Amino acid sequence: MRTPLIAGNWKMHGTVAETDERIAALLPRLSTVDHADVAICVPFTALQAAVDSTRGSQLGVFAQNMHHEPQGAFTGEVSAPMLAELEVGGVVLGHSERRTYFGETDRALQLKVPAALEAGLQVILCVGETEEEREKGDTERRLRHQVQEGLEKVPSDRLGDVILAYEPVWAIGTGHVATLEQAQDALAFVRALVADRDKEQSKRSRILYGGSMKPDNAADLLALPDCDGGLIGGASLDVSQFTAIVEAVPRS
């Protein structure tokens, strides 16, 4: 009932030329994929090229950030209507790198998430604890805060439209993937937090795992009961690895 999503977060990788080249290699390998949604999240400067070269294909294109206001005196920022005008399909919000390096706050996300939905964009809202928070036993407290704040201004009937990505910060780019038990516990906890707002909507919520997902661990993670896909960083830059992860999605 929930279509799995495999989203490749390219982060700050991909000139226009590299984007065209990678998409050209990727599309033929996705032509038989009908069991999952697949998307790439590319830098702002590559969005137009990515939209143009994926038009009519099953590969979606997401941005990696946006401002909550539709326009205004916010030098260097890009708004949700601007992304929608480019025919970008969605946006990643609250990635831990934005929280850590660029001061992204839960309060800002409270405004960004509904603004993106309002503009017709899909949203992948990232949440996850640091290593220190996990060691202190604060994982659930951290996730509760991030999920509740991020969804606070989302109307109840749109809650299930928000894709959540559980990404333990200590697993991102480290090769140190969460155990299956850690991942399932956190994914189920995130779904329960949505259910606290609206149980029916929580059954629609797609919840992804992210953090060192690779071809050799993807099948086990993607088979977890509350795992509806993956947000893939490093491995998404390699067409063979990314395709292998898409192929690892269970066919129901």
Ligand SMILES: O=C[C@H](O)COP(=O)(O)O
């Ligand atoms: O957005 C993706 C995550 O940060 C995961 O990155 P990674 O697969 O390189 O660990």
